[in-house]
Amino acid sequence: MSYQEFLAAFAVAQGVGDVDTLLGEHAARYKFQITSRERAQNAIALLADELGVDWRGLRVLDVGCAYGAFTIELTKLGARAVGIDNNAKWLGLAAVNARGEVDAPFIDCDASAFAAREALAPHGPFDLVLLNDVLEHVYDTAGLLANLEALTTREAAVWFEVPNGLATQHVLAEGHKKIFGLSLLAPDHWPAFVATPFHIFYRRWPYFPALFGAFGFGDLRLITRNRDRDIERTRARIREDLDRIGALIAAGGQSPVVERACGYYLAEAEHDLATMAGGALYLKYRARFWKGIARKSGSTR
Template sequence: MIDSVIADLRTGIVMLADSERTEVAEIGGIGPRFRGVLAASNINPATEKSNDIERIWLDYIFSTNKRGVALVTKFKDQFGFDFKGKRVLDIGSGYGGLCLAAALQGADVVGVEFQKKLVDFSLENFHDFDVGDCIEIINKDIVNPETWKSLGQFDIVFCDNVIEHVHSPEGLISAVGSLLKVGGYFYLTAPNAYSFGMIRSECHYGLLGASLLDPNDAAVMLSFIRGQKTEYDVSFYYDYAEYVEIFTRYGLDPKHLLPLDGSDAAVARAHANFNEIIKDLEKVKLPDSIRDRYFERVRWYKNRFYADLNYFYGANDPQERAAIAQRMSRDYEINLWYFVCKRTKK
């Protein structure tokens, strides 16, 4: 349905909300005031001296407006969604790029952000485009019913790169089920902890094998590798079936946006990738306190993959084999799931 979603996530055009509706020369760029407050906090664009993890985080910060514009544009183009006059909620609004993009399309926008510093940054971002009156940012925890019960209902809710950081993912999805109007959309991205890409390099810290572990053991692993106690800012990684079950429980009908490869060649490719990853996983250096649990999880991962592989090769019906191959593509090759859910129940 949306073959070009990922390829186009960093394209788009930003329109200023002033009387002349001037195009920004730097597509999806950030303004001087926002750039200035970032610099004052020693946050500057990545350089050749930046390590891989620093570059990921810095690129994420400085692309906030590009990513916001791209996502709003995709909803307009692929779903025919007209933002003008609609109520939009961004959960985990961060640096404000999505809120800004929706407001510039005429939406009434509410952002909920738990970190006060990010709220302050986003307000400076909005100031550059003169849209502060169109956006309300709330510095609270969306999982708390006292936060969301006073917000009213929305036509569309976004939750992008957030769900794995909250203390109760189900609580967040439950809140969305109440916040969405019937027929409204919920857009959610969720990392796939068991994809080959995530196993090779966990998306937040770049650690081999960390996404197999529970958050406490992953924190021990991170601190051990960095040589000092380091916070691990990830709470939960759910699998695909768990997300679908939770969505359905709260009246949300989920669709996954990315195409899946149902060919025999895709399974052969996955098998080869799996064998290489297992070799790497078995070489990881770990503190004694988590070693046994780590290798127990590696064994679990091996058993999981081989069970799927045997199921595939045991299927004689071509349609069944294709369906199993697609599920394996979804579970092992896609690093980030892109869900769009529609609220179907009152």
């Protein structure tokens, strides 16, 4: 019953009443949270296929664990999973989520702070680190990766999923706030568009191989799948979305900073449509999320 208890606690924490109201009136708004267990199970199945691992006894660090779904599901499979987050509210909900089902540690910890090494050392060294929708929330990614390098085994791997702010679909409606053009803006501009303190650090794809490589995780394999049947399909879908972006700008009423950012974006995209190969185009403009596995260089697993 712990998952039902989690839903009840989450409904109270968000001020939406009870579980029935959460799953009815507010189901669309909180779909990400409501389906957290299911998403964790699907991602773990994908990871098992990609890594070919036996979860039993594997030391796993779930960074940004939030409600604990990944940590819980991995513990059920026999992993020695540890969930960390720097949000006490979410950690409290994670404890409710796990209650009576698994005994997994949830630790209040900033994974990018040097102090994380001392806090997490008793639970490591880790064989696998999960960065599931985490990197876009982290300012000090170098601090994070330096800690992961220090806290992991010689053959460790990092699994990551990160949103692509240049994806045409995210330009049309940013993934978190559904605001046009927001994914193209630096965090400094977000307070003008978002009421509560919130921003995302959207980075280009080349940032991530460079980041992982700089801290010893140089063996990177992208597992994002190209779902377009051919290059013509990729180009057509990008063209369709670029036309929609252009029409929204032409209609007026947009902030000057959004108009300027979209102008730069459209010019770059037109150049890429004329010069870039299909796979690269898909990765840059069609893939809404990048998923990958970065292993420590020299790993044979």
